[in-house]
Amino acid sequence: MIETKSFRYEEKDRVATITLNRPDRLNALTFEVYRELTDLFRALQNHKNVGSVIVTGEGRGFCSGGDVKDIIGQLMGRDMAGLLDFTRMTCELVGNIRTLRKPVITALNGVVAGAGAMIALASDIRIACPDARIAFLFVKVGLSGADMGAAYLLPKVIGLSKATELLFTGDFISAEEAEKIGLYNRLVSSENLMKEAWDWAVKLANGPGFGIAVTKEMLNQEFNMHLASALEAEAQAQAICMQHPDYNEAYQAFVEKRKPNFQK
Secondary structure, three states: OOOOOOOEEEEEOOEEEEEEOOHHHOOOEOHHHHHHHHHHHHHHHHOOOOOEEEEEEOOOEEEOOEOHHHHHHHHOOOOHHHHHHHHHHHHHHHHHHHHOOOOEEEEEOOEEEOHHHHHHHHOOEEEEOOOOOEEOHHHHHOOOOOOOOHHHHHHHHHOHHHHHHHHHHOOOEOHHHHHHOOOOOEEOOHHHHHHHHHHHHHHHHOOOHHHHHHHHHHHHHHHHOOHHHHHHHHHHHHHHHOOOHHHHHHHHHHHOOOOOOOOO
């Protein structure tokens, strides 16, 4: 069992649940939270007891971004090298979420802003309740909207035109609009938020883990490929999957009319 200090971490039924727990600050991130989250997602890569991950927030917000006092205030005194150390760490967090060969599901309760919006965007499945407004706030504080991979990931999820609007303005949009444009996968009641996220997490954690891992890897790799390159990459990936025991198990289960027992 992995132990964490700056947020709550639990494991059950092959699902890891990360709960940001600074509700009095709308779960704003500190330097310590950033670092520990980044390191945790790297460690989960080789943690065999976990097949999927849920990230959520305690209280009335998922995550309001970087803490104004604990991060933004302290950054004012840094030189270029010090600033770059920080911005590279925030990008490392997004990179570790995207390259984790396991599904990451965000359960979005309340405010989803700034770095919180980027954690959600970097995840694979976003489940939200009706009050989960989201904003990529960076330009609101005089920064580029292209932060933590936003200008790379957001156009690929919702299209260039709408991504440009959200990154230029930094404005909040409602949960309903976020679902409409494909930024949220599901919109459920607050009471059912964690159940929906849990159902997704358990289903994926106990599914064909190798095939899901390769699928996520190919989604990442094919972002910038031409069609011919993507087709060849998928042909090779599928041939590799066909040599994995899960492929044979799925066939045998079909023949024997039973549920497949995929490797854990």
